[in-house]
Amino acid sequence: EDKVVQSPLSLVVHEGDTVTLNCSYEVTNFRSLLWYKQEKKAPTFLFMLTSSGIEKKSGRLSSILDKKELFSILNITATQTGDSAIYLCAVLSGTYKYIFGTGTRLKVLA
Amino acid sequence: GAVVSQHPSWVICKSGTSVKIECRSLDFQATTMFWYRQFPKQSLMLMATSNEGSKATYEQGVEKDKFLINHASLTLSTLTVTSAHPEDSSFYICSGGQITDTQYFGPGTRLTVL
Numbered sequence: 001e002d003k004v005v006q007s008p009l010s011l012v013v014h015e016g017d018t019v020t021l022n023c024s025y026e027v028t029n030f031r032s033l034l035w036y037k038q039e040k041k042a043p044t045f046l047f048m049l050t051s052s053g054i055e056k057k058s059g060r061l062s063s064i065l066d067k068k069e070l071f072s073i074l075n076i077t078a079t080q081t082g083d084s085a086i087y088l089c090a091v092l093s094g095t096y097k098y099i100f101g102t103g104t105r106l107k108v109l110a
Numbered sequence: 111g112a113v114v115s116q117h118p119s120w121v122i123c124k125s126g127t128s129v130k131i132e133c134r135s136l137d138f139q140a141t142t143m144f145w146y147r148q149f150p151k152q153s154l155m156l157m158a159t160s161n162e163g164s165k166a167t168y169e170q171g172v173e174k175d176k177f178l179i180n181h182a183s184l185t186l187s188t189l190t191v192t193s194a195h196p197e198d199s200s201f202y203i204c205s206g207g208q209i210t211d212t213q214y215f216g217p218g219t220r221l222t223v224l
Binding site: 034036042043044045048090096098099100103105 | 142144146151152153154155156159203205212213214215216217218
């Protein structure tokens with residue numbers, strides 16, 4: 001059965017800290033891995049990763065994929081209170097379905 | 111980025127009534143739309159995959175007669191919750207895109223069934 005596991009489930013840090021969120025997967029015929037940020041409403045797209053070892057970066061956020069070890073990490077440096085959200089990892093399978101992890105709930109304290 | 115809208119944003123209805131939720135891609139054509147539901151503090155659970163011009167594919171455990179999906183055009187898919195009951199109360203989210211591309215999410219519809 002395809003599955004996506006995120007860790008930790010929940011994280012509380014102070015502003016300025018750096019956090020690393022983990023996503024591991026076991027998915028038949030992997031196509032791509034995506035990271036989303038969800039605040040009070042629907043998720044917003046952050047990154048899509050298809051190739052191993054190539055870091056994607058956007059401001060203070062970066063992500064990398066390891067297709068050999070079947071995981072991805074999302075890094076957030078110099079965290080701000082506005083980074084507080086649920087971060088979702090999803091994998092697109094061979095049948096073109098998106099399988100979501102349970103998410104990591106990040107809380108950044110001022 | 112691409113924009114997906116949902117209507118309504120929030121609906122409260124009585125038990126036994128039917129509710130229709132619309133999902134529109136505003137600036138692109140979505141050959142595929144996905145419907146998810148999300149319970150509080152849980153992740154997105156895929157309900158069904160909707161392909162334009164064909165029948166939707168439902169995930170295991172999702173009743174196709176209860177959750178009717180219609181994808182009549184490349185910019186509109188609808189989800190109708192028939193004879194809604196309190197256990198159907200949830201946050202329903204759609205996403206759209208090309209099948210191999212990034213999916214863009216709508217803002218979601220919060221359904222409360224009394």
